[in-house]
Amino acid sequence: MDILPTNPCDKVERPNKGIFQGTFCNAGEIQALYNVIKGQDIELIVKMALFYGMRRGEIIGLRWNAIDFTNDTITVNHTIVKDYENSGNAVIAKGRAKNKSSLRTYPLTAEFMQELQNRKMWIEENRKLCGKSYNKDWSEYVFVNVLGDLITPDNVTYKFGQLIKANKLKPMRFHDLRHTCASLMVANDVNMKQIQDWLGHSTFTTTADIYSHLDSSSKQLSANAMTEALRNVS
Numbered sequence: 001m002d003i004l005p006t007n008p009c010d011k012v013e014r015p016n017k018g019i020f021q022g023t024f025c026n027a028g029e030i031q032a033l034y035n036v037i038k039g040q041d042i043e044l045i046v047k048m049a050l051f052y053g054m055r056r057g058e059i060i061g062l063r064w065n066a067i068d069f070t071n072d073t074i075t076v077n078h079t080i081v082k083d084y085e086n087s088g089n090a091v092i093a094k095g096r097a098k099n100k101s102s103l104r105t106y107p108l109t110a111e112f113m114q115e116l117q118n119r120k121m122w123i124e125e126n127r128k129l130c131g132k133s134y135n136k137d138w139s140e141y142v143f144v145n146v147l148g149d150l151i152t153p154d155n156v157t158y159k160f161g162q163l164i165k166a167n168k169l170k171p172m173r174f175h176d177l178r179h180t181c182a183s184l185m186v187a188n189d190v191n192m193k194q195i196q197d198w199l200g201h202s203t204f205t206t207t208a209d210i211y212s213h214l215d216s217s218s219k220q221l222s223a224n225a226m227t228e229a230l231r232n233v234s
Helices: 027-037 043-052 056-060 110-133 153-166 176-187 192-199 204-214 216-229
Strands: 073-076 079-082 091-094 104-107
Touching: 027 043, 027 153, 043 056, 043 110, 043 176, 056 079, 056 153, 079 153, 104 192, 176 192, 192 204
Parallel strands: none
Antiparallel strands: 073 104, 079 091
16 A cells, blocks of 8 residues: 555564474483383373384374284374364364375384284273273274274373373473484484484485484594594694
8 A cells, every 4th residue: 555665574584493402311211201101091102102203193193004913014194183273172184194205114013013902902892891882983093092082182292291290200292202212213323314214204404404413423433534634734
């Protein structure tokens, strides 16, 4: 409408994006966490987040058809996210993972195979006990409660936070389990490209930006190389 001669927003300085650094757990802190979650309904969810570095929605979105007990694989191809357009704990199921790189397949270890088989039997027992009261709408999903209702993203976050606080553990978010997974791989000399593939990051840059500061071993190699190169330089 030409009421203002210039756009005031032209004088606004856009803030620079800060470098994110998540919280990481060491071996002792992981053991303390394992002791706390034992027997809790989110125990397996936490373990999968820590071992596989899977996102919260990817774990909750796991369906039985994504788990191959014959070929020992587990595939991330589906996710559950909160429906922000509705109130309460409403959720929507997305038909695919976050992006193309998020579609990935992991080896199913013997420990997780046993835990998943035990969970399958537990679900079947609950279905028989609850009869008509059991919710069959989410029967294809791995993580449901005793009544067959899907365990929601908010429920996982809340229970995880309560367990951390009640047991006075190191403050962390559920997503920090994913960061801990990456930090353990870095500490064990897994290269960034492999970490990118494991976590399902869309680009190598994303992985490097978040976790390159943890790669102390490669920096030490660089330091050793420079020391050797400059040893005879006066």
